[in-house]
Amino acid sequence: MNMVESVRTVFARSLQLSGRASRSEFWWFTLFSILAAILAGLVEYGIGLDWWIEMGSHPLSYIATGPLTLICVLALLIPSITVTVRRLHDRNVTGWVAIILLLQYLPMSDVTTAQSLGFIGIAAMALNLILLIYLIGRGSEGPNRYGPDPLAPPSQADIFA
Numbered sequence: 001m002n003m004v005e006s007v008r009t010v011f012a013r014s015l016q017l018s019g020r021a022s023r024s025e026f027w028w029f030t031l032f033s034i035l036a037a038i039l040a041g042l043v044e045y046g047i048g049l050d051w052w053i054e055m056g057s058h059p060l061s062y063i064a065t066g067p068l069t070l071i072c073v074l075a076l077l078i079p080s081i082t083v084t085v086r087r088l089h090d091r092n093v094t095g096w097v098a099i100i101l102l103l104q105y106l107p108m109s110d111v112t113t114a115q116s117l118g119f120i121g122i123a124a125m126a127l128n129l130i131l132l133i134y135l136i137g138r139g140s141e142g143p144n145r146y147g148p149d150p151l152a153p154p155s156q157a158d159i160f161a
Contacts, residue, residue, distance in 0.1 A: 001025055003031065005028075006024060006028030007032050009025055010079050013083075015082065016082060017085050018086075019089065019146065019147045020086055020090040020147050020150050021087045021089070022151055023087070023090075023138070025086075025150070029083050030080075033076045037072050037076075041066070043068055044065075044066035044068050049066040049067060081101075085098050086146075087135055089147070090139030090146070090150065091137060092140040092146070093134060097131065100127045100128060100131045101128065
């Protein structure tokens with residue numbers, strides 16, 4: 001699956017939490033999302049629409065954002081969640097594990113040092129790392145409780161149905 005096929009598939013199934021997503025579908029869409037956000041940010045910067053938001057007391061703890069980036073992130077939010085859930089299904093893991101991604105948005109006072117992160121911040125980072133390892137791994141071969149293998153060739157019955 002190439003990037004164009006992946007993006008089309010993810011948007012076509014953007015409200016579907018059932019089924020499975022292959023690694024290529026997930027990672028091509030992730031790359032597309034990152035590139036779209038970068039492009040939106042560059043356009044905002046170029047036309048002067050960027051906002052600087054302070055994320056902590058460190059001089060480098062500012063984030064640039066703007067209306068185009070916000071629209072881009074909101075447009076990609078639901079499809080990103082659903083493809084993550086389907087990717088976890090491909091690993092034969094419940095989609096509820098994707099809630100781990102929300103932990104990174106817990107409020108932290110200052111994210112400049114590990115000491116200031118506190119236990120919740122460090123736990124969130126560790127859980128996100130574990131989730132990343134799950135998302136990188138190969139899916140379970142053959143059908144599992146979430147559906148057929150997305151990499152399996154279609155059977156004769158599916159072709160002539």
